Amino acid sequence: MKKFSIVVAGGGSTFTPGIILMLLDNLEKFPIRKIIFYDNDKERQDIVADACEIILKEKAPEIEFLATTDPKTAFTDIDFVMAHIRVGKYAMREKDEKIPLKHGVVGQETCGPGGVAYGMRSIGPVIELVDYMEKYSPDAWMLNYSNPAAIVAEATRKLRPDSKILNICDMPIGIEVRMAQILGLESRKDMEIKYFGLNHFGWWTDIRDKEGNDLMPKLKEHVKKHGYVPDAKVEGQHVEASWNDTFAKAKDVYMLDQKTLPNTYLKYYLFSDEVVEHSNPDYTRANEVMDGREKFIFGECKKIKESGTAKNTEFEIDEHASYIVDLARAISYNTKERMLLIVPNNGAIINFDPTAMVEIPCIVGSQGPEPLVVGSIPQFQKGMMEQQVSVEKLVVEAWAENSYEKLWQAITLSKTVPSARVAKLILDDLIEANKEYWPELK
DSSP: OOOEEEEEESTTOTTHHHHHHHHHHTTTTSOEEEEEEEOSOHHHHHHHHHHHHHHHHHHOTTSEEEEESOHHHHHTTOSEEEEOOOTTHHHHHHHHHHHHHHTTSOOOSSSHHHHHHHHHHHHHHHHHHHHHHHHHOTTOEEEEOOSSHHHHHHHHHHHOTTSOEEEOOSHHHHHHHHHHHHHTOSOGGGEEEEEEEETTEEEEEEEEETTOOBOHHHHHHHHHHHTTOOSSOOOSSSOSHHHHHHHHHHHHHHTTOTTSEEOGGGHHHHSHHHHHHTOOTTSOHHHHHIIIIIHHHHHHHHHHHHHTOOTTOOOOOOGGGHHHHHHHHHHHHOOOEEEEEEEEOTTSBTTSOTTSEEEEEEEEETTEEEEOOOBOOOHHHHHHHHHHHHHHHHHHHHHHHTOHHHHHHHHHHSTTOOOHHHHHHHHHHHHHHTTTTSOOOO
16 A cells, blocks of 8 residues: 655644644554655744654654755655645734724634735745645645635635645534534534535535435524534534634524524624624734643643653644545545535536635545535525625735735725725734735735
């Protein structure tokens, strides 16, 4: 059986150790010969890499391991790029959140102006990774789960249309894990789903078990009362207080269209005034992460290095990331597995822009994704999606054309922003904060 070579782009990420543990847990399904970490921040990456090297030596000493900041070394002789980069790290995420809040607008890393700012920082570096891959390993595939996935996916569609890149997101996975718990199922894989939308902006239309029984009525009954909060305690990612509030809020979002079940991120668009009202402009989600996950991950990495063993580590396998293995397997072994991906619409949603990057179920094999036909979508969702996809397209155009006007238009169009005046105030503050990351706008 072929063993695969992987580069993790964003080796210094707080999510990397959990992903490594997940890969090790799946070696029987997806054998690995080499793992390379690549990051432009050597110091940060080294902390994570030193710990992961010890984990690998203890659990799978046969796997070759290397951490580097050199693109040629990283991208030569690889089968897959697993990309989860965060340009500007959490310090810039904090600004993405706090600058809009200063103007009374939702501060969130992928929604509204914060998502626009993060997108403008991410486009160039993601394209750079695609180019490295194509230069040094032209047969490789990129599995990209860098946020904001919607803007990044539109950028790769527009700027690198022929590249072997799959844009994916773990948020629907996280919600489906909770759905399975609510239903008393062992795994989300016991469900077959129909879903449509944009990234962080979608709706489930049908959920059945493997026998074809409709699970929507039971789920709706629960969501109507409790949102996506199961009766039992949820372990792992997305368990902090702010996340719990988000999962609970799904009950209000659901009431707007009771034929479907919503993605949790819709709360930022449909209840933006409430979100702002309940936000602390001095302590946002970025601060929660820096004081929580970031501190824990880096503390744990240093502990492993100092003790020389990972035997007592508190790191947990990132189960959410298991879809990455499923995706890599589908490509490698032509499994034809059904998965949610962000792909060009191309008529899958009949009454929607064919060039929009939509998040829909696809059958994945060695040639990449084959989108499944969704059909026509209701007016309510269509209207919201048209507005949001215009935001995403304008951001990419603004980046490609260095256009101040188009970026102002993008922020003005966001449903989270009340007026063009407020959009301009936010934009000017974001330009100042992102000087070293954005192209100069004219």
